Amino acid sequence: MWKTTLQGFCVLLLALILGNFVLGWFQHDDAKKPQTQHSESPNRASDNQDQSCFCQLTGVLDDCFCDVESIDVFNNFQIFPLLQKLAEKDYFRYYRVNLKRPCPFWPDDGHCAIKDCHVEPCPESKIPVGIKSGNYNKYSQAANVVSECEQAEDLGAINSTLSNQSKEAFADWARHDDAQDHFCELDDETSPDAEYVDLLLNQERFTGYKGPSAWRVWNSIYEENCFKPRSVYRPLNPLALSRGESLPTSLCVCPGDDDGEGFYNWLEGLCLEKRVFYRLISGLHSSINIHLCAQYLLDEGWGRSIWGPNVQEFRRRFDTAETKGEGTRRLKNLYFLYLLELRALSKVAPYFERASVYLYTGNQQEDSATKDLLLRFFDQIKAFPMHFDEKSMFAGRKLEAATLKEEFRLHFKNISRIMDCVGCSKCRLWGKLQTQGLGTALKILFSEKEIRNLPEHSPSKGFQLTRHEIVALLNGFSRLSTSIHQLHNFRLLLKDNPR
Incomplete structure (x- = not known):
């Protein structure tokens, strides 16, 4: 009797163990299988819904041969730091x-x-003397006849001690710069209204600037300055009002508030150059949107303000449902703009690699370290295998290509002038800087021959960039890099914050 009971108990125990093993095996096998829409659990459906901003942000980008995933890895781990x-x-x-x-x-x-629209200018006394002097070539043999900057207290004293050779070089440099085909309306740095701004102390973030005045800026950019075919009578501006809608309430409402694919039908019929122009503006717009979502005013009071990522605002601007399917296009245009500016930086690397080009502030040790870091940055860029191919642009018949290129330049130059219409000083600052950065990138791409033929030992001859253009180029690209880095952060936040 006892023996029989023991045998029965062992059989039952063995059956339970085998049953759990088989059940576990099937569950494991099911976990490996792709879930169908009908078998999806509520939690999994919620996860997919919260990731809808990114569900189609993958694969190869239009008009180039690079994929989103490669850019993410390259930017976030190599370039951004x-x-x-x-x-x-x-x-x-x-x-x-x-x-x-x-x-x-x-x-x-x-x-x-x-108050958050205000920009705090930097006192002249805080600006490194080498930057104020404008002597970008201070460490060259010609400019080091006397050590002006270390001994002088004002710009007049610096100029009075320059050697004749240096004066001639700077005059030649200025003449060459005046003859350049600029893609942006440049500020007159000698104007009494021009001020130095410390970019680290005036960060780009959501200031609360919104309403019709802010809307009109982007409306003008899209509607008046894009290559709109005469056959297109509907508004080119994705911000334009649909029937029965009120004015958008933010400077950075994303493009795409229209009827999905229909909005882009006209774009498919344009030549590469005109598609590129539109995508650059859209990419810049999307990048600015991401900055504002990532640095949003979450709370203020008792003399302090709390800034941080606003997931709901990000959804409003990029979620597929919220944007009628256009969120992914906006983000892809950001990647497209990133690739174009990355290509420009790779093209201009030989200019900065010349021994005669310095990043001059007056502190020789610091300036040398800055240039070494910049050259490391260029080495990383040149190693990236999938650059934007600009050779197909303006490659038609010579006269038509030249006409289209000039039209392209004037359109973009006009956009840079619109930035002076932005009522928020901080928005205007960063809008002007990022537009100037993109304009400098375009100038570089259309100056490949001049860069390739640069003379090594003649810093005032051939292709030139002013310090203003260099600062805008690097900071403008840094803003794009930050946007892509922030997209990774928003992926994580959307996953951790279901609706």
């Missing part, structure tokens, strides 16, 4: 800008009175 270090260097952190230029297109709406 270097750009953060470069942006902290004195040469790149101080930007001279005129925020008081009047709007050339419509009567001034007045400046934003919100």
Whole structure:
């Protein structure tokens, strides 16, 4: 009797163990199988819904041969850390800008009175003396006849001691710069209204600037300055009002508030150059949106403000459902713009590799370290295997190509002038800087022959970049790099914060 009971108990125990093993095996096998829409659990459906901003942000981008995943890895692990270090260097952190230029297109709406719109200029006494002097070639043999900057206290004394050879070089440099085909309306750095701004102390973030005045800026950019076919009578601007809708309430409402694919039908019929132009503007717009979502005013009171990522705002601007399917296009245009500026940086590397080019602030040890870091940055860029191919642009018949290129340049130059219509000083600062950075990138791409033929020992001959352009180029690209880095952060936040 006892023996029989023991045998029965062993059989039962063995059956339970085998049953659990088989059940576990099937569960493991099911976990490996792709889930169908009908078998999806509520939690899994919620996860997919929260990731809908990114579900189609994958694979090869249009008009180029690079995939999103390769850019993410390259940017977030190789480029972004270097750009953060470069942006902290004195040469790149101080930007001279005129925020008081009047709007050339419509009567001034007045400046934003919100305290976070204010830009705090940097006192002249805080600016490195080498930056104020404008002597970018200070460490060359010709400019080192006397050590002006270390002994002088003002710009007049510096100029009075320059050697004749240096004066001639600078004059030649200025003449060459005046003859350049600029893609942006440049600020007059000698204007009494031009001031130095410490970019690290005036970060780009959501200031609260919104309403019709802010909307009109982007509306003008899209509607008046893009290559709109005459057959297209609907508004080119994705921000334009649909029937029955009210005005958008933010400067950075994303493009795409329309009827999905229909909005882009006209774009498919344009030549490469005109598609590129539109995608650059859209990419810049999307990048600015991400900055504002990532640095949003979450709370304020008792003399302090709390800034951080706003997931709901990010959803509103990029979620597939919220944007009628256009969120992914916006993000892809950001990647497209990133690739184009990356290509420009790779093209201009030989210019900075010349021994005669210095990033001059007056501190020789620091300046040498800054250039070494910049050259490391260029080495990383040149190693990237999938650059934007600009050779197909403006490659038609010579006269037609030249006409289209000039039209392209004038369109973009006009956009840079619209930035003087932004009522928020901080938005204007970063809008001007990023537009100038993109304009400098375009100037580089269309100057390949001049860069290739640069003379090594003649810093004032051939292709040139002013310090203003260099600072805008690096900081503008840094903003794009930050946007892509922030996309990774928003992926994690969306996963951890279901609706």
